[in-house]
Structure formats: C-alpha cells, structure tokens
Amino acid sequence: RHRFTVNIEAPVDWRVLTQGAPAGGERVRRFVADNPQQGIYLVAGPWHGYQRTATGARAGVMLLDDDESLADKYLDAALHDIRGYSDAIGPYPYDAFTLVENRRQTGWGMPAFTLLGSRIIRLPFIVHTSFPHEILHNWWGNGVFVDRRGANWSEGLTTYLSDHLSRERRGVGYEYRRDALISWQDFASRDEDFPLSEFVGRHDRATQAVGYGKGMFFFHMLRREVGDESFMSALRTFYQRHRYRFAGYDDIRQAFETACNCELGWFFDQWLERAGAPRLQLENVRAGRDEVVFSLRQFGMPWRLGVPVRVTDVDGNSFETTLRADRVLQDYTIELEKSPARIDIDPGFDLFRQLMPGERPATFSRVFGAKSVGVVPLGDAFADAAANLASRHASWHVVDDDPAASRRVETVLLIGDDRKAARQWLSVSPGKPYRFEDGALIIEDARWVDRPGRVVTLVDSAAHGNGVVMWVGATRGRDVDGLIARLSHYGRSSYAVLDTGGGAAASGQWNSRDNAFGRVFVPGVVMAPGEENPLF
Numbered sequence: 001r002h003r004f005t006v007n008i009e010a011p012v013d014w015r016v017l018t019q020g021a022p023a024g025g026e027r028v029r030r031f032v033a034d035n036p037q038q039g040i041y042l043v044a045g046p047w048h049g050y051q052r053t054a055t056g057a058r059a060g061v062m063l064l065d066d067d068e069s070l071a072d073k074y075l076d077a078a079l080h081d082i083r084g085y086s087d088a089i090g091p092y093p094y095d096a097f098t099l100v101e102n103r104r105q106t107g108w109g110m111p112a113f114t115l116l117g118s119r120i121i122r123l124p125f126i127v128h129t130s131f132p133h134e135i136l137h138n139w140w141g142n143g144v145f146v147d148r149r150g151a152n153w154s155e156g157l158t159t160y161l162s163d164h165l166s167r168e169r170r171g172v173g174y175e176y177r178r179d180a181l182i183s184w185q186d187f188a189s190r191d192e193d194f195p196l197s198e199f200v201g202r203h204d205r206a207t208q209a210v211g212y213g214k215g216m217f218f219f220h221m222l223r224r225e226v227g228d229e230s231f232m233s234a235l236r237t238f239y240q241r242h243r244y245r246f247a248g249y250d251d252i253r254q255a256f257e258t259a260c261n262c263e264l265g266w267f268f269d270q271w272l273e274r275a276g277a278p279r280l281q282l283e284n285v286r287a288g289r290d291e292v293v294f295s296l297r298q299f300g301m302p303w304r305l306g307v308p309v310r311v312t313d314v315d316g317n318s319f320e321t322t323l324r325a326d327r328v329l330q331d332y333t334i335e336l337e338k339s340p341a342r343i344d345i346d347p348g349f350d351l352f353r354q355l356m357p358g359e360r361p362a363t364f365s366r367v368f369g370a371k372s373v374g375v376v377p378l379g380d381a382f383a384d385a386a387a388n389l390a391s392r393h394a395s396w397h398v399v400d401d402d403p404a405a406s407r408r409v410e411t412v413l414l415i416g417d418d419r420k421a422a423r424q425w426l427s428v429s430p431g432k433p434y435r436f437e438d439g440a441l442i443i444e445d446a447r448w449v450d451r452p453g454r455v456v457t458l459v460d461s462a463a464h465g466n467g468v469v470m471w472v473g474a475t476r477g478r479d480v481d482g483l484i485a486r487l488s489h490y491g492r493s494s495y496a497v498l499d500t501g502g503g504a505a506a507s508g509q510w511n512s513r514d515n516a517f518g519r520v521f522v523p524g525v526v527m528a529p530g531e532e533n534p535l536f
C-alpha cells in the first residue's frame with residue numbers, strides 16, 4: 001500500500017484522471033492520494049467533461065463526444081448511489097467518482113472511476129445495473145482491499161448490495177436468486193464447480209456462477225442467519241476497521257460474530273470450503289385439520305441449513321418459518337389455526353441449493369452449459385452451418401433430423417426456419433406459453449410472423465425424453481453463427497425475437513411450474529406472495 005503524489009504533463013485540452021485528489025495545475029496536473037492505495041491508475045485523453053456536486057458527494061462524467069443528456073443521467077445516478085451507500089455503509093473513500101467513456105467495450109472498475117465502453121453506457125439498463133456495481137466497488141475491493149492470500153470476497157458482496165438489492169427494491173429479488181441458482185446449475189454444478197474459498201476472479205461462466213452467484217448467496221444466507229440489523233452493523237464495522245487495508249473472510253467473520261454475539265465458524269467453513277449445493281426432497285406429507293406433517297430428506301453428506309417453509313391455509317393466509325435441518329431425514333409438524341391448503345419449501349429461493357426440475361423454466365443457459373449438444377439442420381440449406389457450429393464447439397455434434405433422437409441426446413439445437421419440423425421436436429401442448437398457428441408463432445399472446453431480417457428463437461422441453469430443445473429459426477445459414485453468439489448473452493431467457501441487424505424485438509422467460517417444491521392439498525389456492533424487505 002502506498003500514498004502518492006503524481007505530476008502529469010498533458011495537452012491543455014486533455015482531461016487527466018487518477019484516484020488521487022486534484023491539487024492544481026494546467027499544463028502539469030498534480031494529484032495527491034493521502035490514503036494508502038494498491039497502485040496508481042491513470043487515464044488521459046480529449047474527453048468532454050461534466051461535473052456535479054451535491055450534499056458532499058462529487059460526480060463526474062468524461063465522454064468522447066458532447067452529450068449533456070447522457071452525462072446528466074449518469075451524474076444523477078452517481079450522486080444518488082454515492083449518498084445511498086455512504087449512509088448505509090460509511091463515507092465514500094475517494095474525492096469523487098467519474099464515469100469515463102472508452103472506445104473499447106470495456107467494463108473496468110478502478111478506484112474513483114470506471115472505464116466503460118461507448119456502446120455499453122448507452123444501453124438503457126446499464127445505469128441501473130453495472131454502473132451502481134462499479135460505484136459500490138469503491139467500498140468493497142477498492143476501499144477495503146481483497147487480501148490476495150485468500151479468496152475474493154468483494155464480488156459476492158458487491159453483487160449482493162448492488163445487483164441483487166436493485167431487484168429486491170422492485171420486489172423481485174427472488175427472481176434474481178433463482179436465476180443465480182440456474183446459472184450455477186447450468187455452468188458449474190458438474191465438473192466445473194469449486195469451493196468459494198478458491199475463487200480469485202472471473203474468467204468464464206463457471207467462475208462467475210461461483211464467485212458472483214454463490215458469493216452473493218453467501219451474504220444473503222448470512223443476513224438471514226444474523227438478521228438485518230446485525231448484518232448492516234457488521235458491514236459498517238468491517239468497513240470502518242479495514243478501509244484502505246487488506247482483508248479476507250476471517251475479518252468478515254469477526255465483524256459478524258461481534259455484531260450478532262454468536263459463533264459463525266460453522267457457517268463460514270461450510271459455505272466457503274465445501275463445493276456443491278444441498279439437494280432436498282419433500283417426503284411423507286400429510287395434511288391434518290389444523291396441522292401439516294412432513295419430512296425433509298438431504299442427499300449425500302447433510303448440510304447445516306435453515307430451510308424457509310411457507311404454509312397457506314384454506315382462507316389464503318400464509319405462515320412462514322425457518323426450519324433447522326442437519327440430518328439425512330428429519331420430521332416436522334407445523335400447527336395452524338385452520339386447515340392447510342398448501343405447503344411450499346423455500347418459495348423465495350433464499351437457500352443456495354439444487355433446484356427441483358419444475359422450479360426452473362427452460363432457458364438458453366441450459367443449452368450453453370450442457371456437456372453435449374446435438375445440432376440438427378432443418379433442411380440441406382443449414383447443413384454447412386450445423387457442421388461449422390460442431391467444429392467450433394468441442395461438445396457439439398451434428399445429429400440426424402429425427403425427433404426421437406432427443407431420447408438419446410439430452411440437449412438439441414435446431415437451426416432453420418421450418419416451423420413444422422421444429423414443432424415435432426418441441427413439447428408443444430395446451431397450456432404452453434407459445435403455439436404455432438397459421439404460419440405464425442404466438443408467444444404469450446404476441447404474434448410473430450416470418451419477415452426478412454427477424455428470427456424467432458426459443459428453448460423448451462423436448463417432445464421425447466427428458467431433455468431440452470433450442471430452436472433458432474434462421475432463414476439463412478450464414479446468419480447462424482452470429483445469432484448463436486448473441487443468444488449466449490440471453491442466458492436467462494426462454495425466448496428471444498432477434499433482428500439480424502442487431503437488437504431484439506422481444507425476449508422473456510417462461511413461468512416455472514407452480515408448487516414445484518411443495519404440495520397442494522386444496523386445488524385453486526395459490527401461494528401467498530412473500531415479502532421483499534430491502535436492506536436499505
């Protein structure tokens with residue numbers, strides 16, 4: 001760690017930025033970092049600069065071209081996020097925060113600034129997703145430094161308090177948690193999994209699923225273990241003790257044990273050192289007049305868990321509790337004032353675990369994370385495209401156009417616009433959110449007809465066997481490679497309507513099956529929605 005003073009000679013019309021505070025100069029700019037730093041980060045160039053200060057927070061934007069409306073959007077967001085995080089965690093550790101536009105499509109976060117690509121900053125959702133994530137890294141990672149002798153804790157904590165918190169504030173935190181479980185199951189649950197204690201940084205989807213996804217869940221479950229008040233108290237203490245210092249999971253544990261006055265060694269050991277995830281099963285379920293009796297089974301070596309359970313009575317009132325589970329099979333009884341109508345296990349996806357088959361919709365990530373994919377050209381015009389895909393993806397291979405082959409191939413990729421052939425592969429049935437009708441595809445009441453430059457894609461269960469089928473309705477073989485590359489960014493979606501020139505007319509996710517992990521005693525009684533209580 002070093003304090004520094006740096007003098008930078010640059011053209012007068014250039015803007016210069018480092019994490020130190022500006023200390024004057026025109027031709028030669030001086031910056032001073034009074035607080036210890038891991039290194040010096042420096043950018044310089046002919047940007048257009050914008051600044052704003054409010055209630056002690058200072059924000060800046062540096063753009064390649066003059067765009068005041070874009071700058072205003074990011075200045076407003078930066079000041080809002082700096083104030084919010086400062087109030088919740090502790091003082092912002094730098095003089096200002098600046099968004100710097102880069103011609104390369106980067107997403108880099110440095111102390112006091114972020115370097116984002118020109119196309120990236122113009123995506124409408126970035127200001128609410130990646131941007132606050134990079135701001136928060138100035139507390140976690142660039143404010144409290146990650147001790148490189150241990151695991152990288154900063155990505156999980158930053159993801160939890162930025163990406164997850166933004167969904168939690170909108171009442172859909174459960175969706176974010178479910179999608180994190182899906183990503184882990186698709187990309188890391190098999191041969192690519194590793195303990196959280198070994199995460200250093202992201203370099204592929206598996207490391208992202210563990211370091212960001214499971215890391216986020218680590219802090220969510222820790223919050224549920226100690227309560228919101230102790231959770232925030234521990235974070236403030238951790239930040240105060242270790243600002244501008246290196247810290248690891250042991251330092252986090254000490255802060256939390258002090259805040260909750262409890263012993264958490266077992267929690268940190270289990271979730272940091274053990275790979276994999278619990279697999280639970282509901283058994284021996286019986287509904288009485290004013291009670292529900294059931295068992296929970298764990299497969300393999302048992303985990304020490306707090307399992308959320310929600311019981312809904314015949315009047316639609318719900319009762320939620322957390323049950324302790326640490327054995328292979330445990331019996332429970334929940335008493336009610338009225339007869340139970342249904343029981344749901346972990347309905348809000350609050351526990352890091354393996355999902356039951358019906359809990360997750362089919363998504364593109366299941367195809368891209370598959371160990372083996374059978375590529376089927378729907379017509380001779382797509383034979384070369386299929387062979388090219390198989391040559392570029394080691395685990396992909398061309399298979400015959402025979403829908404029964406999906407019994408032998410768990411994951412199938414169809415390419416071509418033959419909707420009649422595609423329909424033979426897909427498990428199309430009444431109640432599905434899509435249907436083929438008069439030359440069009442109806443997806444959740446939106447009608448998509450063939451037109452030049454537009455391609456409908458979707459993924460669903462196979463008509464035969466237990467696998468999934470992904471259909472890319474391309475009209476030209478030469479478009480297939482580009483479409484597949486774009487669909488890899490829609491991993492959480494079940495369908496996407498893409499324009500071949502770029503952009504998407506629509507995308508979305510199928511609804512998962514109601515009560516996939518539970519039991520319904522009285523048909524027609526829906527699960528009462530759970531509450532999302534944002535941390536701040």
